[in-house]
Amino acid sequence: MVPPSFEYASPKSLSEAIDLLASRGEGARVIAGGQSLIPLLKLRLASPSLLVDINRIPGLKRIEESGEFLGIGAMTPMAEVEASALIRENYPAIHDASQVIGDPLVRNLGTVGGNVSHGDPNNDMPAVMLALRAEFVATGPGGERKIRAQDFFLDTFTVALNHNEILTEIRVPRCRPRSGGCYLKLEQKVGDFATAGVAVQVRLAKGGECEEIGVGLTAVGPTAIRARKAEDWMRGRTPFERAAVQELARLAAEESNPSTDMRGTSAYKKKVVALLVSRAFGKACERAGGAS
Numbered sequence: 356m357v358p359p360s361f362e363y364a365s366p367k368s369l370s371e372a373i374d375l376l377a378s379r380g381e382g383a384r385v386i387a388g389g390q391s392l393i394p395l396l397k398l399r400l401a402s403p404s405l406l407v408d409i410n411r412i413p414g415l416k417r418i419e420e421s422g423e424f425l426g427i428g429a430m431t432p433m434a435e436v437e438a439s440a441l442i443r444e445n446y447p448a449i450h451d452a453s454q455v456i457g458d459p460l461v462r463n464l465g466t467v468g469g470n471v472s473h474g475d476p477n478n479d480m481p482a483v484m485l486a487l488r489a490e491f492v493a494t495g496p497g498g499e500r501k502i503r504a505q506d507f508f509l510d511t512f513t514v515a516l517n518h519n520e521i522l523t524e525i526r527v528p529r530c531r532p533r534s535g536g537c538y539l540k541l542e543q544k545v546g547d548f549a550t551a552g553v554a555v556q557v558r559l560a561k562g563g564e565c566e567e568i569g570v571g572l573t574a575v576g577p578t579a580i581r582a583r584k585a586e587d588w589m590r591g592r593t594p595f596e597r598a599a600v601q602e603l604a605r606l607a608a609e610e611s612n613p614s615t616d617m618r619g620t621s622a623y624k625k626k627v628v629a630l631l632v633s634r635a636f637g638k639a640c641e642r643a644g645g646a647s
């Protein structure tokens with residue numbers, strides 16, 4: 356279908372883009388890679404009066420560790436995340452997810468910022484960012500504010516950005532010794548959205564027990580889900596305790612709230628969550644240098 360007509364602006368600075376968004380109110384919308392927004396326009400599920408293209412704004416495409424965090428510019432294409440040796444080595448859950456988002460064409464254009472800002476529970480990066488305890492930097496007329504990933508995903512297609520704010524950076528706590536992560540996704544065919552996906556990030560204590568853990572779930576609720584009860588259960592336990600890991604997986608499945616659709620029944624998806632949590636936890640621990 357042909358999208359409804361809209362005005363188009365391609366500002367060269369962040370302040371210009373924010374001014375445009377502020378002056379046009381709810382009718383204006385940011386466009387980044389267009390991989391989610393263009394299909395919405397074509398299906399006429401969105402009809403903004405102005406598209407503010409942020410591709411020409413300098414400084415929003417970068418991957419760098421500084422101070423206490425890894426900063427990923429919101430406009431960094433998924434393909435650059437996938438190709439980053441720093442991310443592959445130190446933040447493997449992000450690398451895992453970047454490899455299974457759509458196909459290479461989608462990953463060449465689709466940005467990390469767009470993937471989380473879209474607020475689609477079926478997108479892969481939100482669960483990873485929840486597990487990693489990421490923080491999102493939103494820039495608006497009043498300057499920058501930081502939003503924790505756990506406070507960002509409010510509802511399906513609704514995130515905690517104001518209409519005049521642009522997500523400029525994603526900050527992930529810097530990789531520490533004895534930490535590892537993993538993202539696993541079940542898809543019906545290569546390039547498909549997830550039937551269910553699971554992100555696990557762990558940090559092991561010197562004694563081998565799980566000092567810190569993050570668990571994020573994809574496509575099994577109205578938003579990406581942080582499985583807090585599962586995290587609380589596993590903290591302080593060792594990855595060698597089979598019964599403990601089974602309980603971790605059971606609790607995460609209990610916290611999921613999948614709907615029955617063409618990808619499977621709710622009960623089936625809960626079983627998938629449990630299986631993926633158990634496998635992703637094992638892999639994350641292995642990568643952290645602990646048990647597999």
Ligand SMILES: Cc1cc2nc3c(=O)[nH]c(=O)nc-3n(C[C@H](O)[C@H](O)[C@H](O)COP(=O)(O)OP(=O)(O)OC[C@H]3O[C@@H](n4cnc5c(N)ncnc54)[C@H](O)[C@@H]3O)c2cc1C
Pocket residue numbers: 384385386387388389390391392393394409429430433455456457458461464465466467468469470471472473477478479480516520521522523546547548549
């Ligand atoms: C064929 C196909 C397959 C796909 N498969 C997958 C998949 O398997 N997994 C997956 O996760 N995704 C998948 N997607 C979705 C898509 O890849 C992601 O949602 C994409 O990363 C969105 O990024 P974008 O830069 O294209 O965002 P856009 O489409 O440009 O924008 C998406 C939304 O985010 C907002 N937005 C974007 N950037 C910002 C910003 N910096 N600040 C504020 N708001 C912003 C826009 O206003 C819009 O509402 C697929 C898409 C296609 C077309």
